[in-house]
Structures are given as structure tokens and as C-alpha cells.
Amino acid sequence: MTRRWGIAAAMLVAAVLFAVLAATGDTPAVNVVLAVFFGVLALLFSPRAFPRSVTDAEARSGDRPIVYWRPGCPYCLRLRTVLGRDAKRLTWVDIWADPAGAASVRAVADGNETVPTVIAHGEAMVNPDPARIKTLASARR
Known part of the structure; x- marks a missing residue:
């Protein structure tokens, strides 16, 4: 189970990290773009795709x-x-x-x-x- 969802979970963690950085960091626009990018990757690499x-x-x-x-x-x-x-x-x-x-x-x-x-x-x-x-x-x- 972990192996099947591992890549998607890692991408989702990255998306959440960049979303948090967007709310608190110096370059919110870049971090929002990266959060969306990693969120899309999480969906694409999940078994649900x-x-x-x-x-x-x-x-x-x-x-x-x-x-x-x-x-x-x-x-x-x-x-x-x-x-x-x-x-x-x-x-x-x-x-x-x-x-x-x-x-x-x-x-x-x-x-x-x-x-x-x-x-x-x-x-x-x-x-x-x-x-x-x-x-x-x-x-x-």
C-alpha cells in the first residue's frame, strides 16, 4: 500500500509545504505556483488517475x-x-x-x-x- 501511494504522498507533502510558504514567505506567487504544480503531480501519480x-x-x-x-x-x-x-x-x-x-x-x-x-x-x-x-x-x- 505504501509503495502504491508513496510518490503521490510525497508530491502532496511538497504541495502543502509550498502552500504554507506561500502564506508566510517572501515570494507568495512562486510558492503558490509550486504548490499547484506539486498538487497536480500528486493527482497524476496517484492510483486514482x-x-x-x-x-x-x-x-x-x-x-x-x-x-x-x-x-x-x-x-x-x-x-x-x-x-x-x-x-x-x-x-x-x-x-x-x-x-x-x-x-x-x-x-x-x-x-x-x-x-x-x-x-x-x-x-x-x-x-x-x-x-x-x-x-x-x-x-x-
Whole structure:
């Protein structure tokens, strides 16, 4: 649990610190901008920025493409951003919350936990081009 929320919590602490400095410091405008910046980062790096994660077993029982991800991963965040609303057309598995999901990633990524890893139609794609996954998700309409 700590590992999943650690980066977001650190960003939130920084945002609060800069907010306090904005209220008491010499350069309030700069500190307000930094507080907002770190607050946005806290939201983006939290698990809440992604669709609800399921277990690896649940994901494999369905027919949707599976996206293996982890909180704090900038490549996962890039993929999630590019997908936009189409992200809900895919099944998401947080490898930090599900050890079986991490094992599935290691099985197709030469023993590494490289994310995002997408499995669709029996093909595994390690850190794929987000545009390719966007096309794949859009085709599921």
C-alpha cells in the first residue's frame, strides 16, 4: 500500500509545504505556483488517475486487452493520457497490487517488470507506442 501511494504522498507533502510558504514567505506567487504544480503531480501519480485495477486472473478471464501498469510510472501516465476516455475499454492490472500481474509481466519482459505492458490478441507489447494502443482501444467500440 505504501509503495502504491508513496510518490503521490510525497508530491502532496511538497504541495502543502509550498502552500504554507506561500502564506508566510517572501515570494507568495512562486510558492503558490509550486504548490499547484506539486498538487497536480500528486493527482497524476496517484492510483486514482487510472481506471480501476483488477487482478491478473480477472483480467485474463475477459476478452479485453490487458494493460499492466504501476503508480508513479511516467510511461504508464503517458499511455493513460493518450488513451483518454478510451482507457476504460481496456482492462488495467496494477502490478504493485497484484503479484500475479507482476509475474505475468516478468514472463513476457525477459524477467523484468517493465510497464506499461499490454497483452492483446495473444501478443505481448512491452512499453508500446501509445498511438498503437489508442488505435487498439478505439477499435473496441
